[in-house]
Amino acid sequence: MAKILIIEDDPDMVTALRLPLEAEGYEVYVATSGQEGLEKVKEIEPDLIILDVMMETTTAGFQVSLQLRSPDPNSEYAPYRDIPILILTAIHTTTSLRFGPDEAYLPVDDFVDKPVDPEVLLQKVRTLLERAKS
């Protein structure tokens, strides 16, 4: 079954994400900071990453996604470039920051709005995993 890495510093949010994912049979791993997240990507080689934006800093999640998707072929994260990234956002900050799934600005594949609806989450996870396989 697919391995999913949750990078999120709020343990309660981790629970809300972990329960439906585990019920679907996914193997769930957790990192509680951007830095730990990057280390775990190398260690676990997940099939999908769920990433929070605001952690130790308000843009920690952006930094993680920028590192993972670095266009530099010599980047230490080059082997992990193609892992799909699902970002957790609050729709309110989305309207004022205006980020979209845009490779140039914020390299992620899709968004899940907070509060998270478990069915929406599972649907997006399935879609991204299938897209990555093909």
Add this chain to the structure above:
Amino acid sequence: MDLGFALNRLAVATAKALSADVVAVLLPNKAEDRLTVVAAYGIDVEEAEKLLATLPPPIDDAHPPPLPGYASGVCVRLRSGELPFGLLCAYSRHPRQFTPDHVEVLRALADLGTALLQAFEETSTLTQIDAAKSRFIHIATHELRSPITTAQSLVRTVLKGYAGSLSKQQEEIISRIARRLDFLETLVNDLLDFAASKAPELEEAASPVTLNASVGRAALLLQPQAEEKGVNLIVHPCREELAVWATEDSLDRIFTNLISNAVKYTPTGGEVTVSLGRAGEQGWVKVTDTGIGIPEEALPHLFEEFYRAPNARQFAVGTGLGLVIVKELVERYGGRIEVESQEGKGTTFTVTFPLWHPED
């Protein structure tokens, strides 16, 4: 205009008025407990600082601190109402007598300088307060929203059965918690939007943006909500690009608010129509619904904070802040908002903005 420039103009004006060779403006440096030269005419500020600033300030007005190489001088206090005070000093290379008239002119200029300093101080305090307010709203947004959205996510996970099955009664109670949390989220969002609408410095800079794009985005965002409710949401687009001077974020908030209100207060089977166009130099957007309408006696209160019409209270939950935010934002960019309504028939909100022209 910055303070340094303004004080230099003061030095120049003083030199001209008194036919002086050198003018120096000295202000107390609170950190070092002495006077420093902040502006000068006829001499470098650094040089004047070297020659003057090490000296103690004079006890009385008439005698300026001596400036080597200059035979005569005259001096008055700046900010004379306060301690420590500053100095406005004029010097002449050759010996001459500064008359009482000269002193009078110098005092008038020093009073202007004092007023200038006070104005700058007040502005800088206001800027600091605004910045602190903006920071607070940003932090509050995250800190207030974050626990609510986490709790909502947990409750949803439980309700959907991912933490084990629930008895009928447990499910009923947790559903109530979910509804309360959803309302709390709306309330916090509206309060924060409201606070942000009162803090224009939080906004990105205004630029020419089109009503068409913003109305399109808002309608797209609310289409699922309308469908779910069985309300027909129709947009009559306008071929002409209607550009106005505003921010995308503000326009999006205005139209999202108006359309979501229309959907919210329209019963299943009803219709919400959004149209836009141009009337002379104005661009207009109309949001019309076949909803519950607004009672005539409620119309004058519609844009008051936390006001909700009695029939709206019965029909749906809300905070009574949405329209206040809309009005604040519409007026910020020179627009107008009007409402026509008939209770039981429906409501039309019309927003008009002056159109932007490239040569503006």
